[in-house]
Amino acid sequence: PFLNKLAQDNGKLWFGTAADIPGTAEQTDTQYLKILTNNKYFGEMTPANMMKFMYTEPEQNVFNFTGGDYFLDLAEKNGLRVRCHNLVWNSQLSDWVTSRNWTAPELTAVMKNHIYNLVGHFGGRCYSWDVVNEALAGDGSFSSSIWYDTIGSEYFFLAYQFAQEAVEQTGADIKLYYNDYGIESPGVKTTAAYNLVKELQSRKIKIDGVGLESHFEVGGTPSVAAQVAAKQGYIALGVDVVVTELDVRFVQAPFYTAAGEATQAQNYYDSVASCMKVGPGCIGVTVWDFVDKYSWVPSSFPGQGGATIYNDTFQRKPAFYAIGEAL
Numbered sequence: 001p002f003l004n005k006l007a008q009d010n011g012k013l014w015f016g017t018a019a020d021i022p023g024t025a026e027q028t029d030t031q032y033l034k035i036l037t038n039n040k041y042f043g044e045m046t047p048a049n050m051m052k053f054m055y056t057e058p059e060q061n062v063f064n065f066t067g068g069d070y071f072l073d074l075a076e077k078n079g080l081r082v083r084c085h086n087l088v089w090n091s092q093l094s095d096w097v098t099s100r101n102w103t104a105p106e107l108t109a110v111m112k113n114h115i116y117n118l119v120g121h122f123g124g125r126c127y128s129w130d131v132v133n134e135a136l137a138g139d140g141s142f143s144s145s146i147w148y149d150t151i152g153s154e155y156f157f158l159a160y161q162f163a164q165e166a167v168e169q170t171g172a173d174i175k176l177y178y179n180d181y182g183i184e185s186p187g188v189k190t191t192a193a194y195n196l197v198k199e200l201q202s203r204k205i206k207i208d209g210v211g212l213e214s215h216f217e218v219g220g221t222p223s224v225a226a227q228v229a230a231k232q233g234y235i236a237l238g239v240d241v242v243v244t245e246l247d248v249r250f251v252q253a254p255f256y257t258a259a260g261e262a263t264q265a266q267n268y269y270d271s272v273a274s275c276m277k278v279g280p281g282c283i284g285v286t287v288w289d290f291v292d293k294y295s296w297v298p299s300s301f302p303g304q305g306g307a308t309i310y311n312d313t314f315q316r317k318p319a320f321y322a323i324g325e326a327l
């Protein structure tokens with residue numbers, strides 16, 4: 001099954017993937033690239049790292065767009081759209097940001113300059129930007145971060161205000177998103193995400209969509225009904241929803257048993273089906289890479305793995321076919 005073609009034909013949505021390119025083995029892996037760049041499989045790609053702060057502004061006000069431009073060139077050559085990721089996050093920051101005691105006005109200026117430069121440089125080549133990434137803690141409060149701890153909760157609204165100004169400067173139609181995990185089913189954190197959207201709207205600040213990361217564990221994903229309900233909640237506010245980083249990891253080996261892969265396939269099916277079920281407001285499903293050997297899981301969660309839809313030798317797993325069924 002051609003997953004993106006099915007997604008477009010049957011759901012008017014995209015099926016996409018993250019890719020960690022350039023500067024990695026993937027960049028020259030012909031088997032990998034053949035699948036990635038086939039628009040029938042993927043209609044969207046998200047840079048797993050190359051647009052993050054530490055890569056794009058390694059020294060203060062010294063910008064490096066090489067990686068991001070390479071990524072966009074690759075996507076455009078093959079007809080894939082790009083969700084640009086991300087502008088303001090607490091992780092993968094440059095040392096010059098984290099190693100100083102900033103005043104609130106100083107750090108606000110840093111944030112503004114970063115947002116203006118990235119949005120300005122990449123412009124309309126980005127379908128959307130994840131403006132703030134992972135701002136919320138499990139209890140629905142703002143997480144501790146250099147941004148929050150220095151500027152306070154206003155950092156969040158300022159980030160979107162600066163992004164909106166920067167988008168207006170480009171003259172392009174660039175969507176602005178909030179992206180987080182743990183907001184894929186009803187609960188306190190999901191309610192907090194609704195409230196962030198509402199607060200932006202009441203301040204007349206641009207917010208176009210919410211990204212539901214959907215990093216799940218095999219056998220532990222929310223039900224289809226729960227995923228549908230959460231998505232409908234965002235859509236009712238008038239914003240789009242994207243499943244932005246879907247993967248379903250085994251928390252311990254073995255990763256390749258028939259029973260385990262069957263459960264994983266059902267888990268992938270449920271997330272994709274929830275997007276299909278809510279109708280036009282769910283506009284895409286993106287997996288966080290598609291082959292186990294390039295998944296972020298083993299390095300970020302030691303001992304865990306098997307999270308994607310192709311095994312290490314590019315064999316399709318049951319999850320691949322289950323997605324085809326869901327679409």
Ligand code: XIL
Nearest residue numbers: 020048049085133134179213245296
């Ligand atoms: C991950 C990348 O895939 C890794 O290569 C990197 O080492 C850490 O970040 N949530 C996000 C993504 O929004 O940016 C993260 O990407 C995965 C979790």
